[in-house]
Amino acid sequence: MSGFANAVYYPQWRVYKGFAPSDLNLSQASHVLYAFVGVNEDGTLRPLDDWADNSIEVDGEEGCLAALAKLKHTHPHLRTLLSVGGASASAEFPALAADPEARETFARACRAFVDEHEMDGIDIDWEHPKDPTEGHDFLHLLYTLRTQLPGPQYLITTALPPGAWVLRNINLAQAAAYLDYLNLMAYDLTGPWTDVAGHQAQLFPPGGDDGSDYPATCRADCNSGVDYCLSNGFPPNKILLGIPAYARYFPGAAGPGHPFEGAGEMDYCDFPDEWVSNAQVDHHAAAAWCSDPEKGFVSFDSPASVRQKARYVRDRGLGGLMYWTGASDRPGPESLVSAGFLGLYEHGEEE
Template sequence: MASHQFINGVYYPCWRIYRGHAPSSLQLDAISHVYYAFVLVNHDGTLRFLDEHADCAIAADGEKGCLSALAKLKSQRPGLKTLVSIGGGSGSAEFPVMAANPAARVTFARSCREFVERWHLDGVDIDWEHPETPHDGVNYMAMLRELRQALPSPWFQISTALPVGQYCLKHIDLAATGQLLDCLNLMGYDFNGPWTDVCGHHAQLLPPAGRLEHVYPRLRNSCHGGVEYILSRGFPARKLVLGIPVYARAFEGAHGIGQPFKAAHELEYNELPPEWIQRVSVDRHAGAASFVDNSVGGKGFVSFDVPATVERKAQYVREMGLGGLFYWTGVGDVKGPDSLVRTGYRALHGIPRPA
């Protein structure tokens, strides 16, 4: 794969405009795709704004609303691909009903085409979290077929975000999906969190060495496991894009993998103390990093990606012939040598770190 073909995409959450992060705050010279998060779907297939003020009215980069600001950026950078991401972790409840209704699927596809043309976007990203039954899987495929008919290739792009877990993937015809999609954004994160019994790395490339995963099977979850499964089902490697979390998961009261914890917290990468990033412990086998905050009232075991783990994941992408990397989120990153987005871009394209 020629280096210029690698995707290095970021999700831009519209609500971050309230913290001063307009679309122009992204490190655009290191980004190929921007996924605008989120727009929501109704049961009848029509679309609705998640936050109409942020999307269409608030001052952003000299425009009214973040969608106009993104369109302005695209006009200034013709090579930039922009897609609207529909759904999200708290916005997916309507997908099963909509996708099960043939008329609603047609409406949805038509609504997506109208939205893309209105806001000068390149396509649509489906973030249905998650199709978890055989029935959902069949309807998911029917929805994608309708969407592709309304947004024909190569003029429009369609991507989807899916987890590494077979609880979802096993219900989807991945080979057929590979014929319909331009990209599958594999959410290689959230393997451990407040919903688990013990702490662990939340975005490991490979399971950590040792035997803890035999006691706690969830610790076996890994990016590689998801990649292997998807490729084994006939999905094209060049269309598979690996996700990087630009946030940490902290497990209060724990000091190492496999330990119980009192509470769990989420911290954006740019909220982490710089010394944590500098003093982080990197497990090069697992492609994961952690810091233990033992201070009074500290966060405990904290799992997050750093430039060294992003470089490892970019190397993996190149070795496996995958399509690139994406980041949730682009606005959670930092500028300078500790930037995850810029590190990924350099590593994918074989650009050495600045001295």
């Protein structure tokens, strides 16, 4: 497979729900990012779930890492990466990145790990450098990692949110010299932490124009993150636009801008069928949604909204799409990974 990336994350904990690496949509995915392994402040790696990684019986192998390596023999187009960190395992990154010796230890440990498990590279999921000092150290970490993982044989990617309040801490033009892709986490714009409900992964403000009819919470958009990256020297073909394979729901809310009581989330594979079949798409925002008697306003991506985002990727010359997670997708015509793949490679008419 060449051209656009269509990258999926595989969290090892999904094996406990009966979802094996072989259950991913491998024919339409280009990269699998294995999530997660943790890191210590001295740069050594630490398992977050050693049983799932190396021992559980899955796909005829011992552990998900061996199962993933096995898949590369039957899907030679596939490139696999180890994702280090994650939202609950990023606390060690600031001290690690600030220490030259720890950075060297980390880079060597990553090289040994990917070689042992027949992987193609590393994804840094430090969520996230919180000030310019940490952003500076982040660049040193990427540079040191690249010395041990030379391209194009090895890949280095990172996952970052689309907000300028994070991206401004990093010299993006310099980061691009070390990175193959920036996985832009183009979701979680709204949730339990916001004051009103809104689309969680919209490309543009709702309703067209600047969305000024809606509260500021509802006007945050992912296109602004793409614009920020491009205007600060990050190449478009290295940006992957993130797709959430889960919903955020807002009980008591009927739409964007409405108050709610107790928001939650649900994986796309666990949706009631009617959420998908009855999904509406705000084509101004590139966002899908539905109303549920119990869950209220439900914000997610549907195949139609993903195809619209894929066209956006083509139009802007971006590198492709990524999905958190490929293990939360639905099969068949409701697959988001499939919708993205077809949208990237088939020049259909706007729906």
